[in-house]
Amino acid sequence: MKRLATAAFLAFLFSIPLWVGSLYVLHVLIVTGIFTIAAMSLNLLLGYTGQLSLGHVAFFGIGAYVSSLVSLGFSVHLAPNWLVTLDPQPVWLGMLWAIGVSGVCGWALGRISFKVRGAYFVIVTISFAEVVRLVALNWDELTQGPMALNNIPPLTVSIPGLFEFSFIGKVANYYLVLIAGIVAYVVIARLVHSRAGRAMIALKENEPLATSVGIEVTRYLVLSAVVSAAIAGAAGALYAQYIQIVDPNIFLFIYTVTMVIMVVIGGKGTLAGPIVGGLIFGLLPEALRSLHIGPELQWVAYGVLMIVIVSILPAGIVPALAGWRRARGPAKAGLGDAAEAAARQIAR
């Protein structure tokens, strides 16, 4: 039953370009998908370890810049007589670099800030995102500053002499983002249902008890920060090669807020939560636009809906559904809803 529901949902997602003709709708879905991946990565930190990263967009932006710079090539003075030059590299290599560099940034930030957690972590992450934005804005030689990095090439996969394919256009990018989303989901699901994920959950639920059975706090918080940052970096790289332009505004606080909203409203600490939240809050502005009401009313409706959901379902949509199912069925813990159990099957 649960396997069937997952298969049906995936089949639905894969079929969308076949019956949705509008390129605009596909564009909205692609961007929503990219932000949903970012929200999934944030959920690993916020939902499973309980650490609120309010600078999560930094990893997304770093991923976008790193993959763009590697694929465009650059030439930059690290010291007055020290010029570092990189020739343009394949985009897939840029994406791997994006994942790696974001992961290393997550590691460094985790090592620094998990000694002091809670509010301090929130402050450190906000500052980090702001500093990275200022660097991107002012390091003209590398990032072109506000002039932005332009003409970023699309991802191309090839087997030399045999075949070559570039992800150009909406349909190709839709499938690219969908597959990336599935990979990110599987990685997170595997992690969450393993020894490492249990350690993270244990630290969030009851830290003294977790340490009493030998779980090292910093180690698992840092691990989750690394994986979370790396996935956010991958999402940023996808974004850059799709939009083909990256400017410092990618680091704006509002993007982090959007991710947090997606996670919290969908249900933090559940695998399906960020997907539900991501789809709702990615598509909602567009849905409201189609109502043909003034833009100010659209945003009022957006805000009201958000407040209503948060006040009715404070734990988020997915946990509420899971709780409702549990109340109807026999008293069983399980992992909640269909998507949660399906996650296990996909993960194995």
Add this chain to the structure above:
Amino acid sequence: MNEPVAAALSVDGLSIRFGGVTAVESMTFDVKEGEVLSLIGPNGAGKTSAFNAITGYLPAAAGSIVYRGTPLNGLKPSRIAALGVVRTFQKTSVFAGRSVLDNILIGLHLQSREHPLAIILGLPSVAREERRLVEKGREVLRFVGIESRESQLASSLAYGELRLLEVAVALAARPTLLLLDEPVAGMNSTETASFMETLGRIRASGVTILLVEHDMKMVMRISDRVVCLNQGRIIADGPPAEIQRHPEVIRAYLGERHARVEG
């Protein structure tokens, strides 16, 4: 009871202070391999503080704590757990939002060696290990007798079972020295009796036990030795029968009414 041999845990001159207040003052005692040692004393005597210092949750102001030759002073709780010293908490402490089996799986943390990369890649070794852990987890649940609750949320357990789950989580970490902080507090007499039976089996499996408990009937029946604390100092140390008759213990802890009964 057999005479236990070597000292597993040596606490020597342990002092614990909170600001200017001294909670424990130069406390010295040994726990021998395989024995059940109870720490008793009125509320505020420093029992739980001593527990916290031994398991790394509180810094010792002075003194040394050595387990099987390894000094524990300054080690993190997780390191101390890895050395085989595992505790439970005075206030009921489980992972309330997780299933009973998940609680045990968390407790089995030290018994598994899944590498993060292997997890992410979904290597078959990880799946095998997960199955093995679930088997082990069920074994632990059977041992304490709550295997039928496996898939229930921990928060939905009855109180007595909840306290058994706490012990099961600690046992999953495979302790060689188990510290239990008031494990039967709040239990009815049936639950206490069954808990004592479980404790007997834990002990029979070779685990040394350090117990803090207010239930005197249980302490006297199960302990090989009893250490009595009052206001941060040890006032008596000996076999239960001796402690029961110790005049200072009776005065400090058991009270006048008890003193008449025992006398």
